[in-house]
Amino acid sequence: MTISSSTEQICFILLGLTVIVGALGVVLINNIVYSAFLLGGVFMGVAGLYLLLNASFVAAAQVLVYVGAVNVLILFAIMLVNKREELKPIKALQIRKILSAGVCGGLLILLFRVDLTTKWSTPGPAAIGEKATERIGEHLFSDYLLPFELASVLLLMAMIGAIVLARRDVLTSDVVTGDVVNQNLIEKSNEPILIDQSNKQ
Amino acid sequence: MPEMGATLITTQSMTAPGDLLNLSLNASAVIPEGFVLLALIGTLLVDLAGEKTAAKWSPPICYFGLGSALLFLSLQWNGNPDSSFLGAFLADNLAIAFRSVVALSTLISLLISWRYAEKSGSPVGEYAAILLAATLGGMLLCGSTDLISIFVSLETLSVASYLLSGYLKRDARSSEAALKYLLVGSAAAAVFLYGASLLYGLSGSTNLQVIGIALINSPTPLAALALVFILATVAFKIAAVPFHQWTPDVYEGSPTPVVAFLSVGSKAAGFGLAIRLLVGCFNAFDTEWKLLFTVLAVLSMSLGNIVALAQTSMKRMLAYSSIGQAGFVMIGLVCGTEDGYAAMILYMAAYLFMNLGAFACIILFSLRTGSDRISDYAGLYQKDPLITLGLSLCLLSLGGIPPMLGFFGKIYLFFAGWADGQYLLVIVGLITSVISIYYYISVIKMMVVKEPQEASELVKSYPLIKWETMGLPPLRFALLTCVLATAIGGIVSNPLFQWANSAVAGTPILQQALEIAYKGNLG
Amino acid sequence: MNIASAPIPLQGYLLIASMLFCIGVWGLINSRNAVRVLMSIELMLNAVNINLMAFSSYIDGDLIRGQVFTVFVITVAAAEAAVGLAILISLYRNRTTVDMESFNLLKW
Numbered sequence: 001m002t003i004s005s006s007t008e009q010i011c012f013i014l015l016g017l018t019v020i021v022g023a024l025g026v027v028l029i030n031n032i033v034y035s036a037f038l039l040g041g042v043f044m045g046v047a048g049l050y051l052l053l054n055a056s057f058v059a060a061a062q063v064l065v066y067v068g069a070v071n072v073l074i075l076f077a078i079m080l081v082n083k084r085e086e087l088k089p090i091k092a093l094q095i096r097k098i099l100s101a102g103v104c105g106g107l108l109i110l111l112f113r114v115d116l117t118t119k120w121s122t123p124g125p126a127a128i129g130e131k132a133t134e135r136i137g138e139h140l141f142s143d144y145l146l147p148f149e150l151a152s153v154l155l156l157m158a159m160i161g162a163i164v165l166a167r168r169d170v171l172t173s174d175v176v177t178g179d180v181v182n183q184n185l186i187e188k189s190n191e192p193i194l195i196d197q198s199n200k201q
Numbered sequence: 202m203p204e205m206g207a208t209l210i211t212t213q214s215m216t217a218p219g220d221l222l223n224l225s226l227n228a229s230a231v232i233p234e235g236f237v238l239l240a241l242i243g244t245l246l247v248d249l250a251g252e253k254t255a256a257k258w259s260p261p262i263c264y265f266g267l268g269s270a271l272l273f274l275s276l277q278w279n280g281n282p283d284s285s286f287l288g289a290f291l292a293d294n295l296a297i298a299f300r301s302v303v304a305l306s307t308l309i310s311l312l313i314s315w316r317y318a319e320k321s322g323s324p325v326g327e328y329a330a331i332l333l334a335a336t337l338g339g340m341l342l343c344g345s346t347d348l349i350s351i352f353v354s355l356e357t358l359s360v361a362s363y364l365l366s367g368y369l370k371r372d373a374r375s376s377e378a379a380l381k382y383l384l385v386g387s388a389a390a391a392v393f394l395y396g397a398s399l400l401y402g403l404s405g406s407t408n409l410q411v412i413g414i415a416l417i418n419s420p421t422p423l424a425a426l427a428l429v430f431i432l433a434t435v436a437f438k439i440a441a442v443p444f445h446q447w448t449p450d451v452y453e454g455s456p457t458p459v460v461a462f463l464s465v466g467s468k469a470a471g472f473g474l475a476i477r478l479l480v481g482c483f484n485a486f487d488t489e490w491k492l493l494f495t496v497l498a499v500l501s502m503s504l505g506n507i508v509a510l511a512q513t514s515m516k517r518m519l520a521y522s523s524i525g526q527a528g529f530v531m532i533g534l535v536c537g538t539e540d541g542y543a544a545m546i547l548y549m550a551a552y553l554f555m556n557l558g559a560f561a562c563i564i565l566f567s568l569r570t571g572s573d574r575i576s577d578y579a580g581l582y583q584k585d586p587l588i589t590l591g592l593s594l595c596l597l598s599l600g601g602i603p604p605m606l607g608f609f610g611k612i613y614l615f616f617a618g619w620a621d622g623q624y625l626l627v628i629v630g631l632i633t634s635v636i637s638i639y640y641y642i643s644v645i646k647m648m649v650v651k652e653p654q655e656a657s658e659l660v661k662s663y664p665l666i667k668w669e670t671m672g673l674p675p676l677r678f679a680l681l682t683c684v685l686a687t688a689i690g691g692i693v694s695n696p697l698f699q700w701a702n703s704a705v706a707g708t709p710i711l712q713q714a715l716e717i718a719y720k721g722n723l724g
Numbered sequence: 725m726n727i728a729s730a731p732i733p734l735q736g737y738l739l740i741a742s743m744l745f746c747i748g749v750w751g752l753i754n755s756r757n758a759v760r761v762l763m764s765i766e767l768m769l770n771a772v773n774i775n776l777m778a779f780s781s782y783i784d785g786d787l788i789r790g791q792v793f794t795v796f797v798i799t800v801a802a803a804e805a806a807v808g809l810a811i812l813i814s815l816y817r818n819r820t821t822v823d824m825e826s827f828n829l830l831k832w
Contacts, residue, residue: 005731012732016740023744023767027751032759039763042744046770049737053781058791058798062773065798070766070805077809078759081816087756087823097754104750110426111742114399115735118423120783122734124405127785139792143287145226147353150341151799153238154357157334158803160245161364162810164327165379171322175256176671181322183371185456187516187573349793356800360807367811376815377827383808384761388752390804391768394797395745398775398790405784407793 012052018045032078040071057133227285230277230292233270233300234340240266241333248326255326260315260675263329267308267336274301279707288408289347294707296344298546298700299473302553303343306466307336309557312679313564314458316672320568321456323368331368332462335361339466343473346481348397348407351474355393355438358470359386362463366455378454385447389437396430399423400482409482416485428486431478432493438471439527442500452520457567460516461560464523465553472530472549476542479534481710484717487537494535499629501528506633510640515563515573518640519556522599525637526552529611532618532626539705539715540617544610547701551610554690555598558683562592565676569666570659580656581648584663591684593645598687600638606690613698730782737778745771758815758822762808769801 022042026035043066050059090096128135140148174181243262248255274297282293311329318325338357345351363386367379401407403423404415416424436444452460479490505525512518530552533545566581566588567573582589598605601612611634618627668677690697705711744767751764773794780790816822 008731012736016736019740020743020747023747026763026767027747027755027760032757035760035763039766042767042770046774049740049774050777052732053737053777055777055781055788055791058777058794061795061798065802066766066770069802073805073809074759074763074766077812080813081759081822088825090825100750100753104746104753107749108742108746111745112739114423114426115738115742118403118421120402120734121405122782124783125786127781128788132788132791135788136792136795139787139789140795143289143347144349144792144796146231146286146289146341147347147350147796150338150350150353150357151796153241153334153337154353154360154800155803157331157357157364158360158807160327161331161361162806164324165364165367165370165807165814166810171252171324174319174322175252175325176319179320181320183322183369185369185372185375185454186317186321186567186571187457187514188571349789349796352793353796353800356804360800360803363807363811367814370814371818373815373818376811376818379811380758380808380815380827383804383811384752384758384765387762387765387804387808388768391748391765391772394769394772395775398772398779398793401776401790401793402779402783405779407789 008052011048015045015048015052018042019049032082033075036071036075036078039074040067043067043071054127054129055132056130057136226287227283230285230290230344231341233273233277233304234337236266236269236273237304237333237337237340241330241337244326244329244333248324248330252324252326255324256315256319256671259326259329260311263311263333264308266333267304267311270304270340271301271308274304279703282707282709284346286350288410289350290341290344291346292344293709294704295476295542295546295711296473296708298704299343299469299549300340302469302549303336303339303466303473306462306469306553306557307332309553309561309679309683310458310462310466312675313461313557313561314456316568316670316676317456317458317564319672321369323456328365328368331361331364332459335365335462336466339470342470343477345474346409346477348401348409348412351478352390352394352397355474356390358467359390362386362459362467365459365462366451368459369456372454374454375456378451382447382451385437389434389444392430393434396427396434399427399430403427409477413482413484416483420485425486425489428483428490429493431483432490435471435475435478436497439468439475439531440471440501440524441497441527441531442504442524445501445505445524448524449517449520452523453514453517457516457560457564457573460520461557461564464519464560465556468523468527469549469553472534472545475534476545477710480537480714484714487718491535491537494531495623495626498528498531498535498626501525501531502629502633503528506637506640510636512640513575515575515578515644518575518644519559519563522637522640523556525633526556526599528633529614529630532614532623532630535623535626536617536621537714537718538617538621539702539711540613541621542705542711543698543701544613544617546704547697548610548614550697550701551598551606551687551690554683554686555595555605555607558595558680558687559592559599561676561680561683562588562595565680566592569664572659575644575647577657577659578644578648580651580653580660581663583653583656584660585666587666587680589648591680593648594684594688596641596644598691600641601634602638604691606687606694609691609694734778734782737774741771741774741778744768744774756824758812758824758827759809761824762805762812766801766805769797773797 022038025038029035047059047062240262244259247258284291318328338354341354363383367376369375400412404412440448505521509518509521533541598607601608615627748764748768755761776790776793780788
């Protein structure tokens with residue numbers, strides 16, 4: 001056992017603990033803002049794991065996109081919709097949580113069993129290490145060209161769609177007939193929650 | 202120079218990165234998608250010129266894009282099924298058939314949506330662009346043969362669908378439907394990815410063909426787990442019970458033209474993916490997935506059709522009926538015979554016309570009255586014979602009454618199932634068909650036999666029928682086309698039969714699977 | 725670095741990924757805040773990414789297709805998060821709540 005390999009093991013254990021404890025915090029802590037920050041911690045921990053796997057490009061992408069974009073976006077959303085609201089109590093919430101914990105525990109045991117009993121075909125070909133970035137570029141322009149191009153369409157469409165849904169200004173009139181419109185479904189609600197049914201009849 | 206390695210086990214192996222430029226991508230396979238993409242960019246560009254210009258120019262651009270896509274798809278028919286993009290995409294006849302169904306469903310959905318979008322005051326240009334992006338995702342999904350392409354095209358289709366179902370943002374029902382769809386859909390995508398990552402770990406490749414070979418060589422519990430994970434996502438996409446919970450909510454809350462697309466285009470893409478994954482990749486687990494799909498089909502047919510009986514909203518009823526219809530289509534998948542696959546493709550094509558025809562009618566009705574309650578249709582035949590006739594024909598066809606198109610599709614499915622010995626499925630299918638006829642007929646009865654004084658308030662104050670408003674002529678055209686195809690298609694269904702059969706004959710993966718099954722029977 | 729003498733076995737990464745995935749599933753089922761549901765989905769996606777990265781360097785060391793897959797997952801996850809939050813905000817304008825239990829205009 002050399003120093004480098006034991007350092008690597010210690011790093012792995014620390015990062016693994018960060019990820020798992022952080023993830024538990026994300027789902028268990030009541031304050032959603034703390035959860036969001038812990039989520040950032042989980043993302044950083046995962047990026048550290050990628051570094052241990054010699055994947056510096058993906059680690060950088062993870063930090064840039066997940067921590068820099070997704071996590072900030074989530075924090076923004078929390079701040080925008082952060083109204084202190086009294087949640088209505090639900091019957092048997094505790095039982096539901098315990099039951100689902102049981103189900104997830106079962107799934108976990110199943111996954112563990114499969115992870116540990118499967119004969120993985122290791123060791124595979126020797127890792128290319130620092131050449132990984134170059135290789136990813138080759139892949140993106142050869143055998144994964146199609147998904148790469150499609151991903152650009154996906155991002156364009158997500159951008160346009162998010163703008164359309166989140167912007168405030170709406171059309172107030174029908175472009176063809178000029179009637180007043182309100183961007184509701186044409187079909188009126190069948191339930192009396194939204195529209196008072198009495199004046200409709 | 203490190204070996205780039207073979208992504209394919211066929212001829213296209215790479216030797217060095219420098220050779221990449223000389224590789225043949227065979228990109229002509231995606232020319233139809235190219236036209237859809239052109240139309241997408243075109244609608245976005247005209248949308249920059251303002252809402253009035255967009256409302257005027259988006260429709261012709263979309264017709265052009267989708268029309269050329271359909272034209273080029275028909276030119277590819279029986280072409281050489283070489284894989285393109287180094288194994289990421291395959292344009293065999295199966296893929297072409299499903300891609301055509303997706304493109305045609307978008308075309309008809311767009312025809313029936315212009316007036317709806319304008320009347321509800323939502324931006325038309327962006328609407329068309331997002332729907333075209335969903336089409337692009339759906340079409341590529343039907344032909345993808347690589348886990349990464351499958352994932353990205355699946356997500357393009359899904360994300361566009363979330364956006365479309367939340368498109369009427371001032372309506373809480375629409376936003377709520379979109380949020381539910383998004384949460385359930387993303388969770389399903391994550392589960393799919395977990396399964397995909399296990400497959401990658403098992404085979405060290407993302408190509409379905411290579412994974413299929415690896416699965417034959419090592420059918421471990423890990424592979425079974427990956428099968429379950431991936432199957433759950435496929436079942437979510439085709440809305441099979443018990444992965445159907447999102448369907449009624451999303452269908453009720455989304456704008457109706459979007460529902461028309463989701464119930465046909467998105468579902469067809471889901472079935473294309475199912476065949477590609479199950480037949481092309483999980484052939485080693487033939488018995489297992491057929492058993493699972495038998496259970497899903499029985500549950501879908503019975504629950505979908507029984508719960509549809511109790512619905513009061515037309516959209517919700519069609520949602521449950523579409524769950525039941527997906528159950529019928531699954532019979533063909535479970536058979537795994539030549540007739541089974543052909544019947545599946547034929548029924549998808551028939552379902553396209555009859556379901557979109559029904560949606561065209563209920564959109565027209567809701568544009569005129571603002572309601573989709575079944576009871577509001579009472580006595581409609583005196584005020585609007587066109588809707589009454591069209592809706593009646595389409596619903597009869599969905600129920601499988603001769604001589605409509607749906608009848609022949611269903612008979613072919615049941616025949617294929619019976620020939621393969623799937624007696625349970627066929628019997629459940631027959632019983633639930635009778636149930637479905639009951640609720641379809643009760644709608645027709647509501648429209649036709651009510652006395653004038655028993656008509657609903659909305660029908661009594663029915664507006665004068667006018668077709669001049671922009672956006673209504675395309676709707677009428679789509680309605681008439683679908684109804685005519687549904688009514689006459691049954692009588693002249695022979696070309697459709699031949700088309701479906703040649704789709705199966707021109708698909709190498711299906712032929713291989715049939716050959717293996719045949720050898721299994723002999724040995 | 726030779727993988728055969730790697731100080732950390734492949735299974736180590738897989739176990740972390742499994743735990744992360746199950747925590748994500750639990751959060752998905754039990755969260756009442758819609759934003760937290762989105763966060764749970766991100767946890768599940770990260771679990772998948774760890775899996776892919778580990779397989780990529782232990783089994784597919786020279787072609788690293790898993791790394792490419794991860795890059796795509798990250799891209800799509802970002803788009804999905806943006807769309808999800810846009811939908812959430814548009815819903816919040818209509819309902820002024822993010823409690824999953826109160827989203828019952830449409831019956832489950």
